[in-house]
Amino acid sequence: MLIATVSTIISLIFLIAFVAAMIILQVYLSRRKSKVPGLVLPAITFSGELFILLNVVTNVVMTSVADNAVGGVDSYDVFVTVLNTVLTLLVISMPTIVLLVIYFLCRRGMNRKKQIEKMNIQDL
Structure with missing residues (x-):
């Protein structure tokens, strides 16, 4: 029991460190002069989300096909399946x-600074 608790705590520490590193990297890339580097991490996560979403949709379709073959689909089951798919999409995104x-x-912060610099130059 103690080993599982320590293992869970260590995993959470690594997860928090990873998330913090991703946020710091995103801030660094977003503050670059070019707009493109700041969009790299969102593009990577979005492509991963598309893969997971494809997996979820395939699973939903296969489950509904299997339910139809066994004995029909209940409207409540369809509602729950759609709700689960939508919630999964929200959590994944x-x-x-x-x-x-x-x-x-x-x-936006960088654009504000540029505008202030332009105003200061025009005031001179």
Whole structure:
């Protein structure tokens, strides 16, 4: 029991460190002069989400085909399946959404600084 607890704690520490490193890297890439580096991590996470979404949709289709072959589909089962698919999509897309929010916040801050610099130059 103690080994499992220590293992879980160590795994959580590594997960938190990984997420923090990803956020720091995203902020660094988003503050670059070029816009493209800041979009690399969201593109990677989005492509992974598409793969997982394809897997979920395939699983839903196969399950519904198997249910039809066995004895029909209940409307409640369809509702639960659709709800699970939508919730899965929302949960899976959270990393991309967070990375894009970081990107747009960093870019907005940079645009504000540029505008202030332009105003200061025009005032001179």
